[in-house]
Amino acid sequence: SNYGTSLAGYIVEVVSGMPFEQYIEENIFKPLGIEHSTFRQPLPEALAPDMSTGYTYKNGAFKEEKFELLNGMAPAGALSACATDMARFMIAHLQNGAYGDARILKEETAKFMHSRLFGHDPRINGNAHGFWEFGYNDLHLIEHGGDTIYFHSQLALIPDKNVGWFVSYNTGPGGSREQLFHAFLNRLYPASSPLAELKPSADALKRLKKVSGVYGVTRMSYTKYEKIASLLMQIKVMPTKEGTLLVKIPGDVRQYVELEPLVFREVDGQGLVVFKEDGRGRVTVAFAGDVPHMALLKLKWYEQPMFHYLIIGLCVLLFVIAALGWPLAALSRKICRRKVEGNPAPKAARWLAGLMSGCFLLFLILLAASLSNTDEVMFGVPSLLKVGLVFPLVAGVLVIGVAAFTFLAWVKKYWYGCRRLTYTLILIAGVVFLWVLYFYNLLGWRL
Template sequence: MQSRPPRLRRALATAGGRATTFVRVLVLGLLVLTASVAATPEATTLEAFLDDLMVEQFDAHDLVGAVVTVVEIGQPTVSKGYGYADLESLTPVDPERTLFRIGSITKLFAWTAVMQLVEQGLVDLHADVNGYLSTVRVPDTYPAPVTLAHLMAHTAGFEDRSVGLFARSPVAVRPLAEMLADGMPARVRPVGEVAAYSNHGAALAGLIVEEVSGLAWNDYLEARILAPLGMANSTGEQPVPGALEPDLARGYDVVAGSFQRRSFDYSPLAPAGSMSATGSDLARFMLAHLQDGAYGDATILRTDTAQAMHRTHATNDPRLSGIAHGFIEQTFQGQRTIGHGGGIVAFNSLMVLVPEHGLGLFVAFNTLAGAAATVDVAAAFFEHRYGADGVPVEVLTNPSVHRPDVVGGYRPTRAAHTTLDKLAGLLQAASITHAGDGALLARNLGLPGATRWLPVEPLVYREVESGDLLVFQEDGNGRIARALVGSQPHLAYDALAWHASTGFHVGLVAVAVLVFLSAVVGWPLAGRWWRGETGVARLARVTAWTASTLFLVFLVSLVVVLRDPMELAFGVPPLLRAVLAIALAGVALTLVGAFLAVRSWIRGDWSVVGRVHYSVVVVAGAAFVWFLDHWNLLGFRY
């Protein structure tokens, strides 16, 4: 049964041009039919709820298709498709046959594979991963080694690397060992210190599965997990095998008010995000985990292994949710859940398990707007299941425990440190400001919009609507070092020094631009400054003018090339290399200009005002060079 809500009806009028009147009438008729079916006595309460919920979601978000699957031990599985798998052919979503890209939910299969090797005695979760690797080596940056347990908890201390995370051609998908050898992220903090979600960490675990088992990742996935569970309509192959390709949902984005179909995007780090799966197949995987590793006649994990996999093994703070062996904890209506989200360009999905109640939910969408919809569906589902008043949020504020020094800028621990994608940190930075009476107002803290937090105990604040917790940690000197959000156990937010804040760097660039313009525009306009200048004095002015021009051209070009930051995830555009070369030329001229500025003061070139202005231009250039180096834009760091 497929439900096609109103927003999809409206979208059909613009998708790929104008939909015919026949199609619009057809969709309207199907909506009426769906409503009639949902109202029949045969429809279960859950099915009716899901139908109503999905109508709301399609009306609230730009969605094309979706699948929702609910499993519960001892109860029939409910798996339903909504909307279209292919908007052009009007192919409806079939929960049995339609494959959705599930992105990072693939990691749960990788962690399951690791635990299979653990129970066979082939790997030790607490041993140095380098002992299992022959083609790649994790650097010994810190005394304690990286282990599989760290990889599963995202506490290996890796920086984030987003350049080349996706690809548009299978040519870019090289062997896993080769990918990791060329793009091993730097270790930027000791293991176990704090969580920082890592795709490369999951891929490294997949490589260990390959090396220890002797099977390529996709072969292992098929032989040891998919085939035993009967997941015949799911795969890790990219592109999907020919027999499954007709059933693959197409991904869509909204461009200028119209749905635009996207091409198949590849995930080169396959164990971290390559899978495509159906809702019905994922029901089998969820039940296998809920039933302690068993599904039907198949056993993919021993009972003790499965139970160990689902227990909490790491947390940024004992008062907050943590991470099991790869599963991320969340709390819905007072219930401890474990699961994982998945996002790969135009697909968004979420899997949530409640081990204590044998309950599981999977939802997926084939549009970018599905990211918000997955969260809405999960929240509504658990509210429906456990009641809106399952756990009342009681915020007993205590303004006397408010710490003024928690206010400031913060940056996620999931961030690049040594490559040019560090620049994303300018956009990722969170801000926390005073909101009166000890309350805090947070923006960009991994939650939509601005959120208000009230102090409840020292260094602990609670969000007024959701009841989420915000905990601050101190360093050894009692200074605020980090902010932790309860609903985000897979990362944290490092406090920023004033000179690392977004405001400081934006201000620095703004001032530098004004100074550069004063030279680039001001000097030619004041033509009298050039009269009579010869030799070194003229060379000095031309050098600084050219450096300023190059830096301005660099900034404009960088904005143009990176106007869609997502493009970096597909690799470094050739034009960006040219832009970086422009910056290097500006740096070289700035060095020459600095020497000539000193010379101008020694020789008394120009007037005092002229020498001061020239020196200010050179200092602005030097400050800009520091900015470039700070964000890894000096040279070709990718």
């Protein structure tokens, strides 16, 4: 994980007493003859001309992007390297720490680094030390992929064949790196026998329904505002009428067939997914061989993004009514010179609910503006978000006043019943919306 790599970098600094960048240069780069790579940000003047430009593809054209500064999670993702330098690094690993007369790791350390550290299930790929296991066409590989916004890379080693693979893309989502790698492996190291064709069993539907549901990934922020990214990371698992399992992940759809109870293999591939039950026989988690560094947790109904989208939509509708509808109605009464209520309390109640709703709406606007700046979100905390987080706290205080006026509205019979009900719904929306914000760490500055 990025966090694990960053933590390891910090440990290196504490133990060595020198900056991580300097330690790597003296103990890894120099022995391997690596001269065109660095963890330093921004790039040193001597290396800047070597840097590839990252691109985005918009409106039918490629747009050049600036150098990405990974301030928040460096050294994870902060290495700028060329393919020839990565080749030296891979050769050192394939030779268990040695490169020519130089050595960056003891042989036993390198072998230990390449071995399995942890696996969710023995039937699927696990995690090595800094690498992920990858089984394909009877081969055992170790690999690691990496992504920034504009660059998408993959490094893989086949120790038994003394082969290393490295590819990097400077635009797009980088999905074709896997297709390219699989084509390479199929060409040079085809499977010894064709993949067995699996057909859905006649009684599979009951088990398919058992594993069906909405899943979320464990690789996310749990204590900071970045948890909001989980709204976009839901995985839907559902049965098909043909007896296969359809898995919808962001940007991709895959189909699986049952290999054995709670174990499924990709219909047109070699990927495996294993589901696990709790002590009461309920499926609660899934593990995919393609992503050994995370688990997929089955979400309860109140944890599912679609439920939260529905809540947010209904709350926004009620907030708009309170923030805009009532003031416009008051303005209309004034223009038309209609009779104004003698009791000031109902008017104060409406304005308080409108102010509370306005705070929530303003926060949502600032949140959307903050998240639209990809660079700021990826490599820091958006300044607009820091300001925007004031408004939910103000709204939280105002909710107390709205609750008091709701009580008075029913006791003293402000307005007609329908309007009292609307006011009550706005209070409920305020309370529920505060819960949603709390769920996603958006109450207070949890940055």
